[in-house]
Amino acid sequence: MSDPTIYQGLTQLGGRTEQPQSPEQAVLERVPNPHPGTQYLVRFAAPEFTSLCPITGQPDFAHLVIDYVPGDWLVESKSLKLFLTSFRNHGAFHEACTVSIAKRLEAELSPQWIRIGGYWYPRGGIPIDVFYQSGEPPKGVWIPDQGVASYRGRG
Template sequence: MPETPGHRLTQLGQHAAVPATPAEAVLETIANADPEAFFVVRLTCPEFTTLCPVTGQPDFAHLVIDYLPHQRLVESKSFKLFLHSFRDVGGFHESTTLAIAAKIRAAAEPRWLRIGGYWFPRGGIPIDVFYQTGAPPAGLWLPEQAVPPYRGR
């Protein structure tokens, strides 16, 4: 398995089961080859799914996550498995969006992070949830998230 100093990857390059819950998911990281560089990493999941905690019905969101890395980068396979672990778990839009941000912060310790959770309507009302760790650092080129607001059919 690939390794970086102090970190052993356990999911990349081999079969890895989807964790039963987000709490059980291990969000792995890899070393940033240039930790002093000033660049944004964007993680996008246009088909995120979880369950309504009250009805058990599926909820869907388009997630756009931007972060300014420091020493570590989020490893994409473990990120995919982490997101997949929400599929059978109930959670409100707000708490789910914030839980994803918290897991990224804890694992990768980015210098800055923002997440846009663009949730599809529940009960006819779309709910969008936005979080960031603070103002974007001066000089950071930051593209728009460019997710159009929900428009009925």
């Protein structure tokens, strides 16, 4: 059983939380890594990520896969969900959304390694995939393929 005091500073877990109106307003919370010094991979998949085109205001859709090897901290998953959904009303190009998510997580968590795959659905008939990685993955950590196929349309 984990030490319940590690959750004392969290402000969003366990209750109703208002949806942040922008990524800048979203609060990413973290908890201590229960296995410091052990290298392992944490994966979050967000297959229904949405943001807005900054020019037209039309919605854009992506399947995001976030992988990281924790340092001293883990991201608290409810705060990550609220952070990701804060992009719903945020206008930014695919590249800006994908890379800014990775950089924000890097800043908050100081992971040993992080990567994000942004598999965006077609806009104007062209899918755009955006990938970010903080450097070489740590040796000895099993890092599976992200498992998202390139967009093939209907055939």
